[in-house]
Amino acid sequence: MAGLTGIYNKLLARFGEQFWWPVTTGNSTLEIIIGAVLTQNTAWSNVEKAIGNLSREKMISIERMRSIGEKKLASMIKPSGYYNQKARKLKNVVEYLENNPLRQLAKMDVKQLRKSLLGVNGIGPETADSIILYALEKPSFVVDMYTKRIFFRIGLIDKNQGYEEVKQFFESGLPKDVNVYKEYHALIVELAKNFCKKKPLCESCPLEKNCEKRM
DNA sequence: CGCCAGGGCCTCA
DNA sequence: TGAGGCCATGGC
Numbered sequence: 001m002a003g004l005t006g007i008y009n010k011l012l013a014r015f016g017e018q019f020w021w022p023v024t025t026g027n028s029t030l031e032i033i034i035g036a037v038l039t040q041n042t043a044w045s046n047v048e049k050a051i052g053n054l055s056r057e058k059m060i061s062i063e064r065m066r067s068i069g070e071k072k073l074a075s076m077i078k079p080s081g082y083y084n085q086k087a088r089k090l091k092n093v094v095e096y097l098e099n100n101p102l103r104q105l106a107k108m109d110v111k112q113l114r115k116s117l118l119g120v121n122g123i124g125p126e127t128a129d130s131i132i133l134y135a136l137e138k139p140s141f142v143v144d145m146y147t148k149r150i151f152f153r154i155g156l157i158d159k160n161q162g163y164e165e166v167k168q169f170f171e172s173g174l175p176k177d178v179n180v181y182k183e184y185h186a187l188i189v190e191l192a193k194n195f196c197k198k199k200p201l202c203e204s205c206p207l208e209k210n211c212e213k214r215m
Numbered sequence: 216c217g218c219c220a221g222g223g224c225c226t227c228a
Numbered sequence: 229t230g231a232g233g234c235c236a237t238g239g240c
Contacts, residue, residue, distance in 0.1 A: 040222040046238055047221090081237040085224085124223045144221050189221055198219075 002210050004173040007154075008180070011187035014206040018186035020134065029102060031060050032135040036127050037089050038080040049079035065094040089122025096120045102136075110138050125163045133185070139178050141170040142185045146192035153196065155212035 002010065031051065038047045053076045054060055059068065074087035096117075105113060110132060117128040125143070132140040143166045151157045157166055174180055195205040202208055 036221090039220090041220065042222085042236090043220040043238070045220090046236095049238085079237060081220090082222090082235045083237080085235055089223085122223075126222060130221080142221085146221065185221085192221085 004156075004170065007207060007210075008174075008184050008187070010206045011191055012183070015187055015190045018183060018190060020182060020186040029135050030062065030097075031055075033093065033097070033131050034060065034090060036130040036135070037093060037122060038077060038086055040082070040086070040124075040127065042081050046080050050077040053077065053079070062094055062097055065090065066098060086122075092120050092122045106136060110140050113138065114140060125167075129167070133178065133181055137178050139171075139176050139181050141167050141174070141181050143167045143170070144185075144189075146196070147185070147188050149198075150188060150192060150196045150207075153200070153211060153214050154207060155214055 034054065035047055035051060038050050051060075057064075057076065059065060059073075059076065065073070070087050070091055073090060074083045077083050077086055077090070080086060100116065105116075108116065113132055113136070114128050117123050117131060118125070123131070129140045129142040132138050133142055143163055147170075148157065148161075148166060151166070152159060157169060161169075170184070174184070191206070195201050196207075200213075202211070202213065205211070
């Protein structure tokens, strides 16, 4: 029965380092934040198209994002889906970033930073943790649908455990290390995409031996 | 064709 | 405070 670290090592051995988060333009921090919003319940391939549109129009900038109309912004991010909602969310986020510059956010501790981010309409728990971990590079474990699915099937968490509870489970069982958190989440996504799909492919799954296969 | 994807907000008990 | 409805495109 491997613990969280044992599972991490197995995934790392199988998939190798993931080097998340994929960044395509120069202003990587802002791009990561925008991507974190656009990827909400959306395949990353669609997010890439939307970010490609924004990048082509030099929109990866606080000033440009502030000046563009919401309708126009929505049309540019159309491939990522939910484009009306997401355009409004992005507007909220850049307004927040204007009032709370990155250099200021960088000084905050994770707890207050998280609380602050969650105050923005459009940033929920997973998006907040993604921004803290991948954009600001502070240790805050990201829990997503994949995380819950995999660790429920393995038998380490229960269906009724909420976001904060699952997050605590990981953070209390792992070294408080930004790179470990980053890599672990990336490896979880990789496992979910390749094996632990909604309809699981258990054969040759790296965690096959210590999985309870609950459904 | 139907299913699904790196959620979050709003509403209504 | 928790479940349910809603948002939407593109890949397979």
